[in-house]
Amino acid sequence: GAGVSQSPRYKVAKRGQDVALRCDPISGHVSLFWYQQALGQGPEFLTYFQNEAQLDKSGLPSDRFFAERPEGSVSTLKIQRTQQEDSAVYLCASSLASGGLTYEQYFGPGTRLTVT
Template sequence: GAGVSQSPRYKVAKRGQDVALRCDPISGHVSLFWYQQALGQGPEFLTYFQNEAQLDKSGLPSDRFFAERPEGSVSTLKIQRTQQEDSAVYLCASSPPGLATYNEQFFGPGTRLTVL
C-alpha cells in the first residue's frame, strides 16, 4: 500500500513568510511524528500526535512552530515568520496502533524547506 506522503517536497520561502507543510500518514496509523533534520545532522523530534491529540510538543523550537491533526489523519506543520535557521528537511513519520515503544516508525520522503 501507499507509504507516508508529504507535500510539497520542496519549498522556498522568503524570510518572514509563513509556510504550511502537509503529511499524509499510512491509513490506520494512530501515531504521527514530526522531525526536523538540519544539513549534516540526524532528525530531531518536534512533536507527536496520537489520533487528533497532540501529546508532546516539547521539541518545537519556538512559538512560531505549530502543528495540528484535526481529524486524526492528515497533519500540517505550520511555521510562521520563517527565519533562515528554519531551513531544514522536515520529516513526518507514522506508526500503527499498539505499544508505541515497539512500533516501527514509517517515514515520509520529507519536505526540504529553504528560507532565503
C-alpha cells in the same frame, strides 16, 4: 500500498513568510511524528500526535511552530514568520501502535524548506 506522503517536497520561502507543510500518514496509523533534520544531522523530534491529540510538543523550537491533526489523519506543520535557521528537511513519520514511542515508524520523504 501507499506509504507516508509529504507535500510539498521542496519549498522556498522568503524570510518572514508563513509556510504550511502537509503529511499524509499511512491509513489507520494512530501515531504521527514530526522531525526536523538539518544538513548533516540526525532527525530531531518536534512533536507527536496520538490520533488528533497532540501529546508532546516539547521539541517545537519556538512559538512560531504549530502543528495540528484535526481529524486524526492528515497533519499540517505550520511555521510562521520563517527565519533562515528554519531551513531544514521536515520529516513526518507514522506508526500503527499507540501508547508509546517504541514502535516502528514509517517515514515520509520529507519536505526540504529553504528560507532565503
